[in-house]
Amino acid sequence: MSMPQQVRLVEVGPRDGLQNEKQPISVADKVRLVDDLSAAGLRYIEVGSFVSPKWVPQMAGSAEVFAAIQQQPGVTYAALAPNLKGFEGALEAGVKEVAVFAAASEGFSQKNINCSIAESLQRFEPIMAAAREHGVRVRGYISCVLGCPIDGDVAPEQVAAIARELLDSGCYEVSLGDTIGVGTAGDTRRLIEVVGRDIDRSLLAGHFHDTYGQALANIHASLLEGVAVFDSSVAGLGGCPYAKGATGNVASEDVLYLLNGLGIETGVDMAALVQAGQHICNVLGKTNGSRVARALLAREQA
Amino acid sequence: MSMPQQVRLVEVGPRDGLQNEKQPISVADKVRLVDDLSAAGLRYIEVGSFVSPKWVPQMAGSAEVFAAIQQQPGVTYAALAPNLKGFEGALEAGVKEVAVFAAASEGFSQKNINCSIAESLQRFEPIMAAAREHGVRVRGYISCVLGCPIDGDVAPEQVAAIARELLDSGCYEVSLGDTIGVGTAGDTRRLIEVVGRDIDRSLLAGHFHDTYGQALANIHASLLEGVAVFDSSVAGLGGCPYAKGATGNVASEDVLYLLNGLGIETGVDMAALVQAGQHICNVLGKTNGSRVARALLAREQA
Numbered sequence: 001m002s003m004p005q006q007v008r009l010v011e012v013g014p015r016d017g018l019q020n021e022k023q024p025i026s027v028a029d030k031v032r033l034v035d036d037l038s039a040a041g042l043r044y045i046e047v048g049s050f051v052s053p054k055w056v057p058q059m060a061g062s063a064e065v066f067a068a069i070q071q072q073p074g075v076t077y078a079a080l081a082p083n084l085k086g087f088e089g090a091l092e093a094g095v096k097e098v099a100v101f102a103a104a105s106e107g108f109s110q111k112n113i114n115c116s117i118a119e120s121l122q123r124f125e126p127i128m129a130a131a132r133e134h135g136v137r138v139r140g141y142i143s144c145v146l147g148c149p150i151d152g153d154v155a156p157e158q159v160a161a162i163a164r165e166l167l168d169s170g171c172y173e174v175s176l177g178d179t180i181g182v183g184t185a186g187d188t189r190r191l192i193e194v195v196g197r198d199i200d201r202s203l204l205a206g207h208f209h210d211t212y213g214q215a216l217a218n219i220h221a222s223l224l225e226g227v228a229v230f231d232s233s234v235a236g237l238g239g240c241p242y243a244k245g246a247t248g249n250v251a252s253e254d255v256l257y258l259l260n261g262l263g264i265e266t267g268v269d270m271a272a273l274v275q276a277g278q279h280i281c282n283v284l285g286k287t288n289g290s291r292v293a294r295a296l297l298a299r300e301q302a
Numbered sequence: 303m304s305m306p307q308q309v310r311l312v313e314v315g316p317r318d319g320l321q322n323e324k325q326p327i328s329v330a331d332k333v334r335l336v337d338d339l340s341a342a343g344l345r346y347i348e349v350g351s352f353v354s355p356k357w358v359p360q361m362a363g364s365a366e367v368f369a370a371i372q373q374q375p376g377v378t379y380a381a382l383a384p385n386l387k388g389f390e391g392a393l394e395a396g397v398k399e400v401a402v403f404a405a406a407s408e409g410f411s412q413k414n415i416n417c418s419i420a421e422s423l424q425r426f427e428p429i430m431a432a433a434r435e436h437g438v439r440v441r442g443y444i445s446c447v448l449g450c451p452i453d454g455d456v457a458p459e460q461v462a463a464i465a466r467e468l469l470d471s472g473c474y475e476v477s478l479g480d481t482i483g484v485g486t487a488g489d490t491r492r493l494i495e496v497v498g499r500d501i502d503r504s505l506l507a508g509h510f511h512d513t514y515g516q517a518l519a520n521i522h523a524s525l526l527e528g529v530a531v532f533d534s535s536v537a538g539l540g541g542c543p544y545a546k547g548a549t550g551n552v553a554s555e556d557v558l559y560l561l562n563g564l565g566i567e568t569g570v571d572m573a574a575l576v577q578a579g580q581h582i583c584n585v586l587g588k589t590n591g592s593r594v595a596r597a598l599l600a601r602e603q604a
Binding site for chain 2: 181183184185188210211212213216219221223258261262290291295
């Protein structure tokens with residue numbers, strides 16, 4: 001039962017979070033959010049996505065966001081690059097790290113990116129080649145690792161095989177995503193045991209959604225299995241427990257509270273993180289999705 | 303890392319839950335709730351409290367509730383008895399098991415029950431004597447075990463000493479309550495380690511609030527420490543993350559989902575539990591506080 005002494009938090013709020021909020025916000029508001037997050041001590045921020053604004057209006061202006069943020073030394077500012085065109089856009093914007101997305105289930109792969117898992121991995125090849133050429137690091141995501149809204153159960157061996165392919169193709173890390181939040185601590189432990197047979201656990205990250213309220217228990221189980229990188233979204237951006245389907249990024253504040261209580265270092269300042277999250281919630285006109293933020297802000301007002 | 307194979311869920315919704323909802327409900331609605339919960343497979347239900355309805359109007363009619371419920375064999379129907387008068391009321395209503403309440407911090411003891419911790423333990427003595435005389439079992443609660451809204455930090459050694467006294471005075475089990483939900487998995491593990499030095503862990507229960515979203519992670523940590531009894535409240539009754547102070551009983555559905563995923567037996571049927579919780583939420587006109595219930599009900603409607 002040894003846990004990592006340090007954890008790297010991958011802040012996905014500005015991309016995964018805002019992409020799944022209905023209302024697009026201005027470039028200036030996005031820039032403020034990213035700068036607030038780096039000021040709070042986050043060392044990895046997923047800033048935007050290079051996709052057509054016709055398909056994802058929430059991600060419009062990602063190049064402008066990259067141009068305007070105050071890039072801090074030691075902070076990774078990443079972008080999603082779903083295809084070669086997206087990668088080229090990211091490169092033009094000076095992005096040094098991109099992420100690619102595969103699904104662990106055929107049903108979700110077809111529905112989400114209109115191709116089989118094998119085809120999606122093939123499509124990454126030119127991106128990986130271009131990334132190597134330009135010295136851009138690539139992070140791999142696998143979605144639906146603990147269950148698929150279309151196919152149901154997903155075998156951990158299937159996740160392990162895709163993770164292996166992503167690493168072999170050049171990804172430096174693979175983030176295992178419970179996209180619909182159905183997984184439990186037991187499922188999580190089994191998944192990491194199976195994926196970890198062939199892959200060093202330092203190459204794995206956990207990406208949990210809180211749709212069923214299980215995210216922190218799953219992170220606790222992951223920590224016990226030696227995982228030391230977790231994706232989370234400030235103020236739980238992107239998540240609404242009432243919406244259908246893939247909702248509910250775990251809130252960064254809630255993860256940080258857990259890690260602080262375990263004595264695990266992150267370098268992130270809670271008060272600054274809570275302020276960053278509440279500010280973007282005010283911009284969006286939505287209730288803060290972090291229980292820790294709500295409790296701490298209520299305590300301040302008491 | 304061995305976990306219990308079976309867990310006993312102590313359903314506190316009808317008492318701890320409803321007592322902390324603003325709006326009192328009818329005896330008939332309470333009876334329906336308790337009968338729904340036993341039908342869902344819960345084997346321990348805290349039904350009511352024998353206190354003055356002047357002080358706690360939500361608990362008025364507890365004797366009538368006990369008289370009207372369909373008592374099932376093998377199910378424990380318990381009541382809170384804060385003093386000897388309350389105990390006598392419970393006895394008159396035919397109650398076979400009562401609970402008594404102590405605080406782990408002097409500040410909370412004074413504020414909540416107007417006496418020191420030592421005085422509160424003395425006040426239990428006539429209750430314990432009467433209980434022995436009448437063959438009534440007594441369960442002990444300790445509140446604020448992981449932090450106090452008045453005194454701040456609480457030493458695990460203090461909790462251990464009070465737990466020891468409650469067991470010595472005749473309680474068969476002690477429920478450790480994180481009344482304000484501030485505890486983390488790390489705090490929980492340390493608490494159980496310290497309390498467990500002198501007390502068999504089979505005599506301990508965990509009672510977690512989800513104010514900071516940590517309850518399931520804390521239960522996961524408790525399971526790993528061998529705790530096999532947990533208090534929870536259907537639909538998270540009693541909890542509102544916006545209210546000041548002691549809010550946020552962890553939802554029974556969310557705990558059950560975690561336990562099911564770990565392969566731990568409880569005998570509780572999820573679908574029936576979700577229906578019981580949604581029905582009482584309709585009565586109260588409030589949003590269901592269980593993320594699992596919200597997700598499962600949304601899936602049904604999809």
